[in-house]
Amino acid sequence: MSGLVKSSFSLLKRSIFSTSVRAIVTTKQLHVKEIREQTVGSTLVVEGVPVPSPRKDYLVRAENLVPVPEPLVKSEQPPCYMCALGLEVKHTDVLILSQFVRSDGCMLPRRITGLCRRQQKKIGKMVTMAQKAGLMINLTPKNCAKDPKKRYQHKKFNTYFDESTIFMKRIPKPWEKFRR
Amino acid sequence: MSAFKRVQQWATFARTWHVFDCKWQDPYESAFIIKKYLMGLHKPIYHPMNDCGDVVVCINSRDIALRGDEWRKRAYFHHTGYPGGATWTLAWELHNKDPTMIIRKAVYRAMKGNLQRRHTMERLFIYPGEDVPDDIMQNVTNQIRQWRLVPTRLDHIPEEEVKKFPKIMEYPEDYVLK
Numbered sequence: 048m049s050g051l052v053k054s055s056f057s058l059l060k061r062s063i064f065s066t067s068v069r070a071i072v073t074t075k076q077l078h079v080k081e082i083r084e085q086t087v088g089s090t091l092v093v094e095g096v097p098v099p100s101p102r103k104d105y106l107v108r109a110e111n112l113v114p115v116p117e118p119l120v121k122s123e124q125p126p127c128y129m130c131a132l133g134l135e136v137k138h139t140d141v142l143i144l145s146q147f148v149r150s151d152g153c154m155l156p157r158r159i160t161g162l163c164r165r166q167q168k169k170i171g172k173m174v175t176m177a178q179k180a181g182l183m184i185n186l187t188p189k190n191c192a193k194d195p196k197k198r199y200q201h202k203k204f205n206t207y208f209d210e211s212t213i214f215m216k217r218i219p220k221p222w223e224k225f226r227r
Numbered sequence: 228m229s230a231f232k233r234v235q236q237w238a239t240f241a242r243t244w245h246v247f248d249c250k251w252q253d254p255y256e257s258a259f260i261i262k263k264y265l266m267g268l269h270k271p272i273y274h275p276m277n278d279c280g281d282v283v284v285c286i287n288s289r290d291i292a293l294r295g296d297e298w299r300k301r302a303y304f305h306h307t308g309y310p311g312g313a314t315w316t317l318a319w320e321l322h323n324k325d326p327t328m329i330i331r332k333a334v335y336r337a338m339k340g341n342l343q344r345r346h347t348m349e350r351l352f353i354y355p356g357e358d359v360p361d362d363i364m365q366n367v368t369n370q371i372r373q374w375r376l377v378p379t380r381l382d383h384i385p386e387e388e389v390k391k392f393p394k395i396m397e398y399p400e401d402y403v404l405k
């Protein structure tokens with residue numbers, strides 16, 4: 048009974064928040080919408096026009112590759128598209144990380160990226176690292192000076208990060224590696 | 228001694244000059260690399276009593292990179308000797324005052340403290356930028372490999388290359404581009 052109630056709730060939720068569903072669509076897939084505003088006479092017409100995605104021709108998926116790469120983490124569930132590729136992404140790989148951000152450098156939410164929980168966390172942290180290191184300075188809000196050397200106090204100097212600290216609960220102090 | 232042996236003797240004991248580019252390098256990690264060349268540990272003829280260390284010229288020391296939050300967490304201690312003369316300077320404050328000091332202190336600390344250390348340090352030249360005096364640069368014959376790759380900024384990559392790079396993430400079908 049409780050399962051039935053839960054499933055009916057989720058159906059209701061899906062009908063309201065339609066962006067979270069990516070399963071079945073009747074319209075042509077891989078389109079993004081563009082908002083256009085026109086003035087016809089004295090009325091303002093705002094319409095969302097589907098336009099072809101700029102990324103369509105350059106898209107890489109693990110199932111289309113020969114040979115199919117090994118996923119990074121082995122599990123019973125099918126891996127998400129990022130895990131299936133088996134890439135080891137670093138925070139300096141700005142060409143990959145810039146695909147997951149908006150034009151103001153903000154990380155996209157999970158309902159848009161479609162990543163699994165772990166990858167969303169990992170990529171979100173690496174986007175933060177790349178922004179702090181000033182590697183994606185052109186993807187920042189408008190009031191930014193667009194030059195990492197003009198930042199305030201310690202932020203104007205170069206910084207690099209260690210990706211192995213992403214899932215650590217507590218980052219060990221430098222002297223702790225000598226402790227037995 | 229034959230002519231060949233004489234030249235081999237010169238070549239063995241001659242000082243080599245190395246250049247090390249500190250751009251985006253961790254000073255504490257690269258200190259162990261620089262130390263090896265300064266003391267001559269990379270040579271098969273090494274011995275502590277054998278004066279076989281090389282000369283290292285560090286350039287771009289203003290562009291060193293520290294890990295994580297070390298710029299504001301690492302403090303440098305100094306005591307003038309007078310009561311109340313202790314000061315703790317943060318790494319970014321020290322780097323503001325003297326952009327060569329962090330790398331010099333890191334190399335000094337990487338070596339064992341003995342009477343030779345001060346003389347070995349005299350063979351280390353550090354320059355904050357790329358302008359090195361000609362009388363030093365003309366001796367350089369070797370470049371030391373950097374500890375980590377220098378990252379490229381996204382706005383320094385040509386726009387065409389960014390557009391043509393293989394894409395992993397695809398927008399959902401009703402996403403409004405921002």
Ligand SMILES: [Zn+2]
Pocket residue numbers: 126127128129130131162163164166
């Ligand atoms: Zn995944």
